[in-house]
Amino acid sequence: MTLLSRHAQWLVPLALAFGACTERGGDPPDTSDGGNEVVSLELDPAEVELTSGDGSTPTVTLRAFARTVQGERVEVSPESWTLAHDRIGSIDEHGTFTASGRAGGEVQVTARVPGVIAPVVGHATIRVRLTLSVPLDPMVPPTLPERFDTLPEVEEPFESPALLYPLEGARMPNNVGAPELQWEPFAQAGDAFRVVIETPHATVRAYTYDDGRTFRASYPIDRNTWRVVADSALGEEITIRVDRIPSGGSEVVRGTPVTIWLSEDGVFGTVYYWQVRVDPQGSDVLRLDAASGTRQSVFGTESGGCVGCHALSHDGRQLSATLDSRGVQWTTAVVDTTSASAPPPDVMGPFTPAYHFMAFSPDATRILASRPLAPATRDVTALFLLDGATGAEMAASGLPTGQAGYPTWSPDGARVAWMDGGSDGPSGTRSPTRIVVSDVAEGDAFGEARVVHDGASLASAPEGGSTDSRPTWSPDSRFLAFAHGTSSVSSVQFDGEPPTASLYLVSRDGGTPIRLVRGMGDGGPVDAFWPVFSPFVTEERDGSRLFWLAFYSRQDFGNARAGTAGTSRRQLWVMAIDPAAAERGEDPSSPPYWLTGQDTRADDIAALWAPTSCRGRDESCSTSSECCSGECAAADPSMPDVLTCRPPTVCRRSGDSCEDASDCCDGLECNLGVCGYVPPI
Template identity: 30%
Template sequence: MSTVRRSIINPALIPALALAVASMSACKGDEGRNESDDGIGNDDIGTSDSDTGMETGDGSTTMGPILDMPSEPAIIDLKIDPPNAVIEVVDGVIPAGVDFTAIATNDQNIESMVDAYGVWSWDRLDIAELDPGPGALTATGLLGGIGKLHFSYEGMEATADVTVKLRYNIDETGGNEGAKGALDGANTADPSLSLLYPYNFTVFPRGLLGPTVQWNGGNDADIYKVHAESPTFVLDWYGPVPNPSRWDFPELPTDIWLKLTDSTEGQITFDLRRYDGMTAYTSGIQFWTIAPANLAGTIYYWAVNQGDVLRIQPGASAPEQFLQKPPGTTCLACHSVSTDGSVIVAAQNGGASPWATFNPDGSNIFYTDIASGTSGFQAISPDGAWVLWGQSNGNFHAQPNSWMVLSPNNSTAVSAQLFQLTGWPVHPAWSHDGGKIAYGVRTDGNWLDFNNSTLWVVDIDLNGPTFANPVQIVANDPNRPTVSYPTWSPDNEWLAFGRATQARTRGAAGELWMVRKDGSEPVRIDLANGFGHVPDPETAENYEPTFVPVVSGGFFWLVFVSERQYGNTLTNQDVATRTKQLWVTAISPNAGPGTDPSHPAFWLPGQELNNNNMRGYAALNECKDIGETCEAGYDCCSGYCVETMPGVFTCSDDVPMCSPNGSACETAADCCDPEASCIGGYCTTLIG
């Protein structure tokens, strides 16, 4: 049995009570109680002359009784009750608030409720509101999540974990309780259903439209149950899904996928069940992961059927056609975008492909013609100020050796030349820190169609400007002799690239690889390619990777082109006509040497299904000014995004004491999170 005694007396009042008792004892003289009487005093009050105050003849008073005051009981423990609370919001209905009690324990093992004598605080105002008087939390219903409730008292602090869980129950069966009951109790493996998309173990960022879940093997009249759950969110949906079976997370009256992803950090379980009128079946549980950040920036891509470069903001339902074509230009392609999103460069009209540059609003900065700007694929500096261009044919600018030209973004002036003594440079890509160029070197064919190439890296110094120290880092392979389309990781330590049977993607067998910038630790990124969840030969239908230039949610993100099937929506696998679409894979930066760092990819929502989409090039958005809303510091010209009121973040030029994740840094010591790294100039806590 516990020996703890609980009191409602504030321990802070104990010294005052002791003093009052001592004073009364002094008035009683010899009759004051001793230590054994009250448990407070330490000694009997003395009665000798030396101990008793006596009045003298001159009216002065000698020293009164010397009181041995009791020691103040020490607080040795402070806690919050309950220590782990769960507040559940069902179908948007806010429940009554939850009251918390602060309890102090002193060195005499006495517990006291001290709610009114300390300070309550709460770190997640987006999920619950705090009434600091009684220490009560009321869910907002906006999001689910896990927060910490704090209570400070007498130099001590106690914390409690509080989970707010959102639960949605959606019935579209027309009240078919029998079907719902059968689905809830299903335990028979489905003999026919095959879940096609999303793939098991996919990692999703926040801020996207929800995935369309697709499967084969059902009947038109079947009733389904979709169960999705994380520690902070639960969805149970019931209803029919006629063939072809495609199911979208409900958007009205509540955007369920948005609520789910914004409420979740980490793993989701997804369970699809089917009832055919007689038997209810399970299809097995899938595990998805939600990264705790939106996919950063914008993705620019070539819409082949339109002959134009479009862009799509993650979360948008459709792409944007924004470039204003120069006079005489009918097609724009082979584009690159500066890391900061300030300048776009693209080739015009095919063939000689002279280059042109554009502002983010689509207005034209500069354009060349066939006589002055014959090019193809270009690289652009991180700040958009410089363009590396040139068509890698032996007669480019009538030079005996192959080379590329470095020019300002508004001129064809030759500021420096990148020579290649053997072979011809192709597909250049500029590192995000501005210090290196990666490029392929072909040894056959022409700038667009070739079969044999290797991967190189060269230093660039814009103070010259000069190129120096070219080095081959990846050789070709007899089975995949074309090494092309390099792209730099956010930390400038890795390159992703393609290995294929030819440079032109139509009809090529292509795989995605990664390698360190010095050529060490090459690894095929199997999960991104689809191994284990995509049938052959679709694992060799992946091309043209580009990294998103910053880390978000603890992952690198890689955009690429694939001709694989997309669920039961795009199923054509004819080599000559299969559809090219953009896919995205999460890359775990901390994967060990030789370990595949990728995860199963997801189809980029919002792109057009009836178009061939290529060259998905990721860049940051044009930076925002002070006072504009932001999601992270990389949205801001100042580099800092701060919370100005609960749930509201704006760009600021006030350098904080430390940088939260996503805000600017020079070293990891600048970051608030002691486990964060400084990658690409921004704080981030890596996952995986």
């Protein structure tokens, strides 16, 4: 078929459309010589502004006009209409866009008509401005919104609610759990408050009221409302303020706004952390969904029981922990995190004497572990190599012969790092220590250890001390974060001063470390411990990437009613790390956010972050949540009680667990058991 004949094939029906709808009128143009070839496509209107109020779904119908070689402008019916994304609405085959009413934002529309060589496309931009008034709680007087809308507004700094959380300038993943806004309490029943949350494309208003009994000087944003906010602010700033009408007052006191930023992308997976309780006394490892903030116990320890010193395999399917509930001595067990039972079944162990910390290789075939050199000396530790299948100690060359602890294996599998010169036992160490890196060689051999940072070089830093500890690898295996201070642990010794510590970032090749000042928060620069990188990296609209670093701190979270102010209770925080800034030698951190879902009545420490653990296809299961595919069902109808993980009946979306790429929607890849996760290396 010649080029001209192919052209004529699509121009014949198009010419009929021209005759029915042409700006110049008269007969359709003569197409026999190809003179009316379409050279461009214009959409009208080229820009549209819609407003969606409280869930309304406004529409607009776009028209398409073809521009021919001869300069004629003729209305045509495109063969397709598509949107750059479906977050704020949908478009049908006639070019009618309908806002979803669930998010504000901007989207590009593309219309397509056939061309001689390639399709000809036209574009338009639709912006949806969303407003939402959150339904009033029954305890809130129904006249409150009207009072805020009609009373005059004033600026009174001493009467204005001062937001304590979130922190000014904090960066958060887009799918972070809904935060609880907290401000400095006023001891005055009858005060009314208006919460105003603004993105470039949305405004959300909510109201709360001090009843004098249960009011916490806070506003917990519900999950659905926060989803509207987050979907309207991908890669953009959010401004939050709380306005106040004092009890009996006749003016609205405007609050001071706080600005935070949500990433374009989300951080998925499961956080396993160590919770230490006082009432009832005990400790446990808890599992927390990083997006929803829901948590549950892994081991289900009773009062007086203790579990801790945990470590995760890179795929999140195995967890090691040291327990005191299996005999007179402490033991270490490696358990199956895909199990729904508490405690989960053992994969390896229990080992006696117990190991303190374990570092799994990326393929989990080897484990670098620390343990006491002798049972009677729990605070004198060394490193050993274990078989990842059996837990048996193996011969290995290149490991340190002196005191060492806190081993960690790089995500690319090429290197290991540890603390050299001190113990990682229960009491930690206050000795001068170093962070060292060693290359992993074949035959269970490790190369010569290279010092990437010596703790003594920071003895004059604000946190003082000469102890480097707790190294953690960045997702791309190029950087190490570590803690430096007066001790490798945060616990206060009898009649001793509370330990101090700060967090630093250094290249795996050494050099000057960067103090993560902004990322430790207002109260954290000398009280930040145990950094742990998330394996997930967010990709931003401008092509940049962000890493996410968890740590714990005694700094105040919010106020004393809803948060932890004044308690010095340890809680988990997460800061964003910009690797490009680190390469320039700048502080790459941003103010942190509090990890949603924690118990503010307990000490929450030692977060380890991994893809959501799940069971593979054909493995036994009891509920769908245990399966990577999200489907637990009987494979054989004749045996309905024999349940196994089956292929999903509905495709899994970005961030959902998966067995392989066939489980995922829209051609998403399945990496580390997560649809749409893109490994950084």
